[in-house]
Amino acid sequence: MNDCIFCKIIDGTIPSIKVYEDEHVYAFMDITPLAKGHTLLIPKQHVKDLFDMPSELAGHLYSVAPSIANAIKTAFNPKGLNTLNNNGAAAYQSVFHYHLHFIPRYEEDGLTLVWEPIKPEMAEVQQAATAIADALNA
Ligand code: AMP
Ligand code: ZN
Numbered sequence: 001m002n003d004c005i006f007c008k009i010i011d012g013t014i015p016s017i018k019v020y021e022d023e024h025v026y027a028f029m030d031i032t033p034l035a036k037g038h039t040l041l042i043p044k045q046h047v048k049d050l051f052d053m054p055s056e057l058a059g060h061l062y063s064v065a066p067s068i069a070n071a072i073k074t075a076f077n078p079k080g081l082n083t084l085n086n087n088g089a090a091a092y093q094s095v096f097h098y099h100l101h102f103i104p105r106y107e108e109d110g111l112t113l114v115w116e117p118i119k120p121e122m123a124e125v126q127q128a129a130t131a132i133a134d135a136l137n138a
Contacts (some may be wrong), residue, residue, distance in 0.1 A: 006097035010044050020068060024060050027068055030101070035109040036073045039102040041065065047085040047098045061100065068102055078104035081112065 008014040010026055019039055020027040030038040043061055045117035047053050052059075069081055084101040102110055120128075 004097050006042050007046050018111040025064055034111045035104050037076045038103040041100045048096050049098050072104050076104055078106055
C-alpha cells in the first residue's frame, strides 16, 4: 500500500531505527516513545489490523514477541512491560498497518491505563460468550 508509512519503513523510503528483522516481520523504535525502549513489531506484509491478519503470520509474529520482550528486559530492566495492539480508530489506532507495541514500564512513565469496568449480569456475560463461540464455530 503506497501511502502506508509502515510499508515505507519496510521498503526503506522512510528511515527507522531497527532492532530486529526476519523474512516476515520487522521491529523498530517508536518515534514518539511512551517510555525508554518503546518498540513496535510489524508484519512486512501490509495487514491493516488484527482482523485482517492471516493466522500463520500472527503465529510467526507472536513467536518473535517473547524475544523482543526479553531483549527489552535485558537492556533496561523495567519493572514490567505492556504489549498493546490498537485495532480501529475507535481503539486509538492511528497507523493502519498492524503493529504490536512493546512498552516497558518504569516508576515514572507516560502510560496511564484507566479501566472502568462495566457491571453486567452473569446472564449477559453468558450471552456474550455464546455469541462469540457461535461466531467462532460458524
Ligand atoms: P497506534 O496509535 O497504535 O496506531 O500507534 C502508532 C504508533 O506509531 C505511535 O506510537 C507512533 O509514535 C508510531 N509511529 C508513527 N510514525 C512512526 C515512524 N515513522 N517511526 C516510528 N514510529 C512511528
Ligand atoms: Zn503498510
